[in-house]
Amino acid sequence: KAKVKIALIVESTVDDKGWCQAMHDAIMAVQKKYGANLVEYSYTEKMKPVDAGSAARQYVAKGYDIIIGHGAQYKNLILEMADEFPKTTFAFGTSGEIGPKNVFTYMPESEETGYINGVIAGLVTKANIIGLVGPVDGGDAARYNRGFILGVKSVNPKAQVQVAYTGSFGDFVKAAELAHTQIKAGADVLTGSAQQALGALRAVAEYKDKQIWWLGQDTAQLAVPESYKVIAAASYAYEAVVEALIDKRQSGVLGGESIPLNFSNGGFVYQFNDKVGPVLTADIRKAAEKAKADITSRKLVINWKDVK
Amino acid sequence: MKPSPRILYIALVSLAAAVAAIGIAAIVLAILGANVFDTFKVILTEPLKDIFGITEILVRAIPLILVGLGIAISFRSGILNIGAEGQILMGIIAAAATAIALPGLPKIVLLPIVFLAGALGGAVWGAIAGYLRAVLGVNEILSTVMLNYIAAQLYGFLLRGPMIDPAELQTGSGTPQSVRLPRSAWIDRIIPGTRLHWGIAVALVLAVLVYILLWRTTWGFKMRAAGAGAKAARYGGIKVEQCLLMAMVLAGAFAGLAGAVEVTGVHRRAIEGISSGYGFSGIVVALFGGLHPAGIVPSAFFFGLLLIGADMTQRMMSIPANMVLVLQGAVILSIISAKMVINDPYAFDKFSRALSRRRKKDESGKTTGETA
């Protein structure tokens, strides 16, 4: 097989314990699997859309085969470049659109992970108040949040989900502030997505001796010191996407497909945290496992768009 | 032949400034274990090596020039406008909405309308700060800082709500962005295969117009007078408050236009993160260019180079992206300091007198040596 050069362009950093790290880790894993002499990899961080344009062009000039713009804000730029450089494979997500013939899109169906987290939250809460620390109401976060709400309702219709937003993906100081507000307002289980979520988790961790819990949208959160508050966490496994990009390119398909990420295609991992102790009862675990199985087998369809 | 004192002075001060800038950056680079010399070589030469780099520099220079021109107008009129960031956003929104609403118009009609709409959007945002300052006496630094945040939220609200691309909702990705602008609202690219677009011409023409406005028209005279000596201007019958308001409207219009040009020339749809900090870099460019169009244009090119070059170090030297900021900061601090020293007649006077004393001493030393 010929060597493939992959470039990744991200808006935050590749170790943000969230969105960007998931893709980075996946590429690294695939690189390890395929061998470094087969996969060459480079990344560029902190790219605003306009800067991403220069970086991507530079990558094309350097002969990179696959260029991933990890964020839908890069959509236009990628569509435009795909036009100009038809021999290069481009990819961006989240998007469910079918792009031109040298563009792949990928789309995590995050309502699935949200739903399972919601099931656990609904069963864990004693106060029947659950806090959602949203970055903004859009994109991936919107799907996750709606799935979560549906998950809660499915097991505990009385529980109330308090949804509030910081207005920013990265301002984790404000997220912490919001988490404290949620807790003061009675919430005893919290969740949230994007980089800012770490701030909220950090805030939850401060209630060390109180029964206040966190559900993570990234398994990297199980490795942080605050993980004693994380009952379980889901995360994206982009390995499948990355492998598909490489394999398809090598078989002559440069793009023109949208690759979803879901439980059925192994696009998500879900991990329980045994270290949290008795809060994670066997019943709860079973309910979550069941939801996951139903979702994977498509027995359960999550109508996230119905949630306003 | 001995160099003239003036040239020697400028050379020495510039050298000191360069050493200082490189020194500051070198400390950080050394902590990272990177090669200082190579890093600077990449920054300053790599972008100029091919057409791709050069056009990207120009692409960055376009919004910087436009924002810088607006800043020059407001600063010259005595208003410290640091609200360009918010004004850019409002310009993008207005321009994109207009373009989307009028897809049927031919380019030659639509583009000017879109530019005007962008300028208007920015102008309205600028006018708020102008009104607050002129009528209610609210300090403009305070109001423009706050208005930047308000604009960011308003922008997010519009892109997530009323202006979101319906496809984003349908396919479920939900990314806050508008639909793609109609092709009749795209600024053409100058060189195919690069992103350089005709917005550069707009920027350069406006640079000339701003020069004419500020130094050749009665309005420019009024605004500069109000900025340079509000009291005297008032005694001279100039309505200072009106000038402040006007200056903020124009500054906002330029920032809004920068947003409009950026969205129609580069991104072609309203997305988050278009401004990329142009609101602040534009202030630096304007002050760096001496608040004069003839200085702003080259200073925008220089900052374009710095941005592209520093960005390249991330890929070529594996230096963290934030190093761009370190370099810009170090360069700004040392160059403006050097500029002040170079333009200080008192310091130069001392230098040239010390120099001539020394040369005299050398000469007399030589002559006595010869006679001896």
Next chain:
Amino acid sequence: MAGKLQKIRSLEVDGITKRFPGVLACDSISLKVGENEVLALVGENGAGKTTLMNILMGLYQPDEGSIRINGQEVRFKTPNDAYAAGIGMVHQHFMLVPNMTVAENVALGAPDFHRFMRLDLAGARKRIQEISEKFSLPVQPDAYIWQLSVGEQQRVELVKTLCFGARFLILDEPTSALTPQETDELIVLLKRMSAEMSIVFISHKLAEVTAVSNKVAILRHGRVVFSGSTSEQTPASLAALMTGHEVNLPVNNCCEECGEEFFSVRNVRAKSDRGFYALDGIDFSIHKGEILGLAGVSGNGQRELAEVIAGLRSVESGSIGMPGFELTNKSPREIINSGLGYIPEDRNTEGIVPSFSIKENLVLKDFASDEFSAGPFLNLKKQEANAEKLKESFDIRCPSVATAAGSLSGGNIQKVILARELARNPKVLVAVYPTRGLDMGAEEFIHKSLLEMRARGTAILLISEELDEIMNLADRVAVIYKGKILKILPSHQATRRSLGLLMAGITENAPGAER
């Protein structure tokens, strides 16, 4: 502090040279001041007087030359060194921080009131009390500087300097903003103080020089051109020595007929910035071709009156007008267009835009008129031509008309303002302290210009503290006191004494009561 150190028996400067970029401000100056001597330093604007004194105070470093006290060479690197040696200076412009109290200003400069983490304001008050009693200079330690009148601030400056332990006093134009009474008091005081210390006294008013000093030195272009005993000189001989020709300040010979009543201010009331009525029913009128002198201690409403006339302050009641034009509460633009000329009090911030070129300042009021613009565009050629013409006729000394006006000397700035205002051929001219701080040459020029305007039929309101100026130029003199006109009298009936009394608010026994 004071008195602990040895007395300054002599202070000599020797060969002091100081250059500024493009200017040789002091050119090898040598002077000597002996024990209990009062040396008057005179010279045209820009002769180098202030520069020399700043060198003595350690503010500037001389390029060449040395300073000796009691024969011993000293070097002052900072003003602290000068204070330590017992030298103190009252600067040409007040060096008082306006938003601090008198005591704070004193404490600021006196390190012995600086305790660890504590300011010894009580000590400063006590020191102020002592000094003000000793020299009979009444000041209130807790008043804010901005609340004080110019004369009071001058007193504070003196007290402050003495509090710092000065035994050698430099006074740079201390009288330029004082009323006649205040000036007289100061001169008496200086004479008394000279028994204890040596004094350098800088002034453009030669009568004061002869009254107070026993030695005089004249500077011109940074050089000492004359130095000798005062007793052999008269003001006129000094003026001749200074300028190289005889100086005759022009006089209004009063006999000419004035025209009809033209400009009137009727019962005007207006508030000051601080909210009280600074103008409390002001009432007067000026005829065509008449100069009305408005005498008064500054701070009695002069500034507010001028601003009200120029449309910069609103009138609460009453009216201001010319035949066919009501000025009351009109905008400055409308008032300017109606033919009002205005020479403001603060020439640097009100009269000109300092960073603007001379030619721009010369059209500050007319840049948008048909003459200097075409539609929205400025006519730079005409601007330039206008500037060249006025530069010529008003003898504005500048490298070029493109020079920033703020870099000019005070006299030349005043000429720029005068040129702009007079070139507009105003029907009414308000001139506020037009010659403050200017040398005799400049004063002569401005007085001549005002009289020319009068001859052309302009109604002129001349606001001044200089009784000589008013009595020389005015047809009638009005005295303002606490926002009211106390009295208006023909200038031939006015005497220094009668005006002085009126300015102090005393109306009884004043002769020539008449409207």
Next chain:
Amino acid sequence: MSILTFVSNVLSIGIPFSVALLLAALGEMFNQRAGIFNLGCEGIMAMGAFLGFIPAYFLQNSPLAGYANLLGVLAAGGAGILLGLLFALATVTFKAPQGIAGIGLQMLGWGTAGTLFRHFVGGVTGIPGLPSLPIPGLSKIPVLGPMLFSMNAMAYLAFLFVPVSYYLLFKTPWGLKIRAVGTYPRAADTMGINVTKTRYQALAMGGLLAGLAGAYLSLGQAKMFADDIVAGRGFIAVALVYFGRWHPAWILGGSLLFSIAQSFQLAIQVMGIKFPYEFAVMLPYVLVIVVLALTRSSAVRGPAELGKAYDREKRI
């Protein structure tokens, strides 16, 4: 939820969050009182936050862990002083225009913190941070106790610093000098005050406080660090100095108003009232403008020489 608990919740979250703004704004107040306008506050805060975080991060499991926070605070303050002095070098000694130099400093501080963090640490990382120190007795007072007396040590010190800075500014020789060089540097100079030195001191003080504000963000508030931790709070602090009219008490008021408005808008969102949340997020910014517009007072002006370099030799 009763009104009382609502108010108490809003306040008990809002008050501690005003600390970083308060510290930075008090620092900027000293700068501006001395006539120097430092937009670089943001950059100093970023460095302070980074250095405050570093010892806690590296010493977490070492025997020195107990001193990590103190070390961090000292490092943050020290770096703040150094950056303040660097700013002084540019603006006081070389007389560089302050606005642009401030933006340069902001980039430098932010960039350095981010670069080094990226190199030595990596992504967003939590630390134990400062423990809260409920004041015995007082913290038990209902409502008020948890609101005012359960904060961490830095927060108490910051609030204590409000009267202290008032005292420093208005009652000490140093404060007198600061005010004098900001209002009328030439007068100060003729009275033997070293204008340059005083301005350097003010900037060092401003830097120290901005550095501490940064450290509070990472150690006291977020208990973690990422390079964009400051997120514009430095600019808000500068704006609050204008809001607070260069007076410590007013600045305290402004910081509290802003932070409480912030926690109020979050609380409203949490309550689940339906409206676009973006407008809630805007609230504090709008409120600050509105309050200032309604309470304007023409009598209060800034330090007269704010933003102007002083040169003894120059006449104007």
